Structure formats: C-alpha cells, structure tokens
Amino acid sequence: xxxxxxxxxxxxxxQPTKASAILRQSxxxxxxxLRLQDQxxxxxxxxxxxxxxAESMKESKVRDVFNSVAKNYDRMNDVMSFxxxxxxxxxxxxxLNPGKKSIFSEPxxxxxxxxxxGDVAFRMLNHARTVNGDPETRVxxxxxxxxxxxxGMRRAHALGYRTEGEDAPISFLVQNGETLExxxxxxxxxxxxxxxxxxxxxxxxxxxTAYRVLKKGGVFSCLEFSKVDNFVLDQIYRRYxxxxxxxxxxxxxxxxxSYQYLVESIVKFPSQKDFAGMIRDAGFQLAGKGWxxxxxxxxxxxxxxxx
Amino acid sequence: xxSKSSHRVLRQGLLGFGARWxxxxxxxxxxxxxxxxxxxHAQGSAASSASYTPEQAAILSAALSHVPSQGxxxxxxxxxxxxxxxxxxxxxLFPQGPFDIVKYHLVTQRERLNKFAxxxxxxxxxxxxPRLGTTSKIRALCIERLKQNKDVIxxxxxxxxxxxxxxxxxxxxxELFSLADTMWNIAGDRTVDVSWYTKRGILSGIYAATEVxxxxxxxxxxxxxxxxxxxxxxxSASVGSTVGRVxxxxxxxxxxxxxxxxxxxxxx
Numbered sequence: 001x002x003x004x005x006x007x008x009x010x011x012x013x014x015q016p017t018k019a020s021a022i023l024r025q026s027x028x029x030x031x032x033x034l035r036l037q038d039q040x041x042x043x044x045x046x047x048x049x050x051x052x053x054a055e056s057m058k059e060s061k062v063r064d065v066f067n068s069v070a071k072n073y074d075r076m077n078d079v080m081s082f083x084x085x086x087x088x089x090x091x092x093x094x095x096l097n098p099g100k101k102s103i104f105s106e107p108x109x110x111x112x113x114x115x116x117x118g119d120v121a122f123r124m125l126n127h128a129r130t131v132n133g134d135p136e137t138r139v140x141x142x143x144x145x146x147x148x149x150x151x152g153m154r155r156a157h158a159l160g161y162r163t164e165g166e167d168a169p170i171s172f173l174v175q176n177g178e179t180l181e182x183x184x185x186x187x188x189x190x191x192x193x194x195x196x197x198x199x200x201x202x203x204x205x206x207x208x209t210a211y212r213v214l215k216k217g218g219v220f221s222c223l224e225f226s227k228v229d230n231f232v233l234d235q236i237y238r239r240y241x242x243x244x245x246x247x248x249x250x251x252x253x254x255x256x257x258s259y260q261y262l263v264e265s266i267v268k269f270p271s272q273k274d275f276a277g278m279i280r281d282a283g284f285q286l287a288g289k290g291w292x293x294x295x296x297x298x299x300x301x302x303x304x305x306x307x
Numbered sequence: 308x309x310s311k312s313s314h315r316v317l318r319q320g321l322l323g324f325g326a327r328w329x330x331x332x333x334x335x336x337x338x339x340x341x342x343x344x345x346x347x348h349a350q351g352s353a354a355s356s357a358s359y360t361p362e363q364a365a366i367l368s369a370a371l372s373h374v375p376s377q378g379x380x381x382x383x384x385x386x387x388x389x390x391x392x393x394x395x396x397x398x399x400l401f402p403q404g405p406f407d408i409v410k411y412h413l414v415t416q417r418e419r420l421n422k423f424a425x426x427x428x429x430x431x432x433x434x435x436x437p438r439l440g441t442t443s444k445i446r447a448l449c450i451e452r453l454k455q456n457k458d459v460i461x462x463x464x465x466x467x468x469x470x471x472x473x474x475x476x477x478x479x480x481x482e483l484f485s486l487a488d489t490m491w492n493i494a495g496d497r498t499v500d501v502s503w504y505t506k507r508g509i510l511s512g513i514y515a516a517t518e519v520x521x522x523x524x525x526x527x528x529x530x531x532x533x534x535x536x537x538x539x540x541x542x543s544a545s546v547g548s549t550v551g552r553v554x555x556x557x558x559x560x561x562x563x564x565x566x567x568x569x570x571x572x573x574x575x
Contacts, residue, residue, distance in 0.1 A: 285362065
C-alpha cells in the first residue's frame, strides 16, 4: 500500500472529501491505483480518488464524503492549509472584483457553484458592498449537497443576511452543477467554483452548462488545486499531502478515508494547461494565458469569458 | 535635423565596427523568412496583434479611445467593455488590467510601423532621397512612431508607471526591444554581429527617453521633441563609435595573441 501512495502522488489538502463507506470496501489502494492506468479502456467509469468507479456512482460517493465532513469542513481546511485557503479565497474574490462599478450598471447576479458553506459567497457580498458600494448584487449558492448548504444557511443567518424571497442578497439552492436545471440560460454575470470542479463526474458537461447559464460577457472563474511546477517543492508537497493530511483527518475529524480521497482527487485533477484547454473547448475565451498560479501552483485560478 | 556630415558620422558610429564586415550571402539569407518576408529577430518574445481575438481587440481599442479623458486606468477599460456591449464583470478578460491597454497600444503601433514601411509615403521618401542614410531612416521611423502617441501623450506617464511595474517589466522591455528591432529592419540594417545588440539597446534607450520627453513637451507640434531626438541620436554616435573602438582593440589583441602563439610553434 505504501508503494502505491507514491504512484501518482502530489496533492495536498483541503476541501472535503470522503467516501468512507466505499473506500472501506476496497481499501486495497494498490490495485485501484494501478487500475487507473488503463482507465481509458473502460467506458463509463470515472475516477474517485485513485479508484475507478462507475460514473453513476461517483455522485453518491462524493455526496457521502461531503456529508461526513460538512461540520468540520472549515476547521479542517484551516488546519491542513495553515489558513492559506483563506488568503487564496480572498485573492480570488478581490481579483474578480464583484459588484457594479457605476450607477449606470446593473447589479450582478453571481452563481457560486459547489458553494456549500458559503465562504466564497460571503466574501463576494462583502466585496460588492464595501469596495464597490453595491448592496444590490446577489449571490446564488448552488451545491448538490444539502448538508453543506444547511451549514451555509446557518452562517448566512448568523451574519444577518436574508435568504428567502426574490431579492434576497444570498439564496441557497440544491442543484446538480452539471445540469443546473433551475437556472435559466444567459442569466448569470459571474459563475465561480472554488475547490469544487474536481469532484464533478463530468467536468466537460459542467463547463458547457456554465457556458449556457452565463450572459454574453459573463465570466467563469474557478479556484482549484493544481500542479506545483517546482520539482523540489512538489516533492515536499506530495509528502505532506499523502502522509500528513489523511492522518490529520483521522485525528481532527475522525475520518481518514475522506481525506485520503481528497488528496487522491487532487492528484487526478488535470494540470493548469490541460484544464485551461477544457475551458476553451467549452467555448470560453481565456483571460490572458487562462490561469494564475497561487502559492507555486498548489492552487490556481482559471478564468474564461463568454463573448 | 542634423547636417549631412554628422549623419555620416552617426551612421558609422551606430553601425560600429559591424560596418566593416559584410555578412556572406548565406548569412543574409538566413535573415529572410521562408516566405521571403523580413524576419524579425525579436518576434519570439513579443506579442503580435494576432494574439488578440476580434472581441478583445474591439474592447481594447474602445478602451484606448477613452484614455485621453480617463487615463490608462481600470475605468477606461470598463468604458471599453461597456461600449462594446459587455458587462462590468467582463473586465476580468484582461488579468493585467490597464496594462493590457498599454500593451495593445504598443503592439498595434509597432505593427503599424511595419505597414508604414510598405506605404507609398515611405517609398516616396526613399525615392526622393536615394542616399538617405540609416540614421536618417531611423530618425524618420522614430518620429513616425512617436506621432502615434499624440492622442495619449498627456497620459503617457501613467503608461510608463504601469510598464515599470515588476510584473509587467519583462513584457514591456521585450516590446520596446521589438520596436527597436523593427526599426532597424525597416531601415535596412542587415548586419549580424556583436553590434546587433548594442544597436537595438541604444535605439531602445533613445526611443524611450524621447517618449518621456514628449509627454512633457508643450512646444508647437512637438518641435522640441524632434530636436531632443536629434541630440540623442548625435550622442549615440559617440557611444556607438566607442563600442566600435573596443571591438577594434579586441580584434587587434586577438591577432597579437594568435601571432605570438604561432611564433612559439603552436599550430593555429
């Protein structure tokens, strides 16, 4: 088993994860790790960490992961990333600069996909209000997982935001991000997804759905773990993510398997360049070269615009 | 405009010792692209207008039209975006913000200079002055390029500030170098030797200094700027000839060393 961990490793922490039930049934990481090599040969499967699972099962497995981590989600993020995830999210939001910039503009409708506990959504609202003086910009938080949304709603109420009604500044909606049935075409100014796209079964479908719901000129921006480009740092990072993170998941959240899934899913996520290519293939125009590395590429922000 | 004799001095100076060495036809051939078009040495590092999509070009040129009133700022970029029919949030298409406007201006004006080289105006100039020296051509090209800054020149210090930003420095210097390269190519300089770098370096310096001077120039039709440019070109003559003399000295020293070694029986 230890040999397998070295196989495709890299990756680090954050974001929920979990798949304990299923992982427990097939704890043998080595065989699952090797199986992914010929993943292309098998139709209709996708990866779940280092395992291959039927596409139809990934959704429920990811749901299990997030159900089990919802309560400890932010605390674990802090512990595993030494609080850096907050800096990333701050920078992500600052750069996007949400909120209308002149009295002649319409307020923005922002959709925070896989927004779960709302930490990006609250930053958006805060930025629009305090930096751009725009109290009308609204955020829809969409997640497939009800437990995460309940946590988000609790925090919205604690912060004094209304969540009910047409003009509520923040609303929560259970939706499959790959289809977004309840979101009309050409209705969103800014679609963000922070540490979520990794867990989608069909990323291409999610990207083309994002393209569908965005207005002309709308922006898709995605904050996600990525590839460290410095060899030495990468070795340190892999070591950290594959040995320390699952252990901390066990100690702090009492759930090793979810965090094992987390680090494996980070390794399986495409590189900056490949993912930028996927965004372009969905019809977006890339902003600049398409991405910006954060902390040596541990995370990256990808941005595409629908023109 | 400097006198004819000083042009000759300038030409020799700027060309340095490279003028003594005429590259072989093979070498000259290597500077011509496969399609027969003039090969631009700095092309690899510089952006071209082909890297802008039509939508991006439309937004940036609209933004540029707002620069005289709003400066090289986020609000000019926002105005460009809104004027092209997009949303507030669309400014995220340009991760470098107002520097993207500056860069667009630099790239498009450099390419415009290449087109100018094909124009009747440039051909007429050459036809009427068959003995026009390289330095005169460089001067004409500098003026032609500087004139394109006329509309935004009062805002130019803002652009310079953006270009000096540490994250932007590399792309602005390579753009400046490409401009110098373009000018030398149009002026018909074909030498490929050590002076290739010094020529481009010196011209980049002269051009950038003149540009800054121009942004503060209150004289009628920028006559002071053109005078300033002439003085800088004259100064460069001494720099160029110094480089040339150092080269001559090194050549002399090399021959001496080789001859001494030969006299000792070393087979060189």
